[in-house]
Amino acid sequence: MTMFAIFWLINTVLDIYIWFLIIHVVLSWLTTFGIINNQQPFVQTVSHFLYAVIEPAARPVRNAIGKFLPSLRGIDLSILALFILVKFIQIFINTTILPIFL
Template identity: 50%
Template sequence: MNPFLWLIDTLITLYIWILIASAILSWLIAFNVVNTRNPIVAGIGEFLYRVTEPALRPIRNLLPNLGGIDISPVILIILLLFLQRFIYWLYIQIAV
C-alpha cells in the first residue's frame, strides 16, 4: 500500500474515533454523568469541541431543526467513510 494512502486512511479513521468520543462525551455531560467543572473533563471536552466543531458546523447549518437531536456527527462519519472508500477505489483505478 502507498504510504501516503495509508496516512490519509489513518487520519480519517482517527477523526472518526474523535467524532465518536465527542458524541459520547456530549451525552455524558447532558445526562450529568460527568461534571464539566472537573478540569480534566473540561480540557478533554474543549479539545474535542475545537477539533470537531469546524467540520460539524456547516452540516448543522444545512440540517433542519430536529428537536434537540443532532445527527450531524453521523452524517459526517458517513461522508468520511465514503471519502475513504472513494480514495481506495481511485487508487485501484490508477494503479491498474
C-alpha cells in the same frame, strides 16, 4: 510505494477523526446524563479539544441539515452525517482512487 504511504496516512487520519467523533458523542452523552462532571479540568480540556477539532467540519453540515430538516427540535444530526461523510470518503479512496496507483 510512496503513493501507498500517502493513502495509508490519509486513511489513518480519517480513522483518528472518526474516533474523535465517537469520543465526542460518548462524552456528550455522559455529560448530559450526569455521569461525568463537565466542571472537571480534564473533562473540560478534552471537550474543548474535541470541539476545536470537530466543530469546523460540523458547522457547515449542521447548517445544510438545518435547511432540509428544520423541525428536529434540538436533535443534532451533524455528527452522524459527518461520520457517514468521512466513511464515504474512506471507502471512495480505498476502492476507487487507491487501485489506480497500485
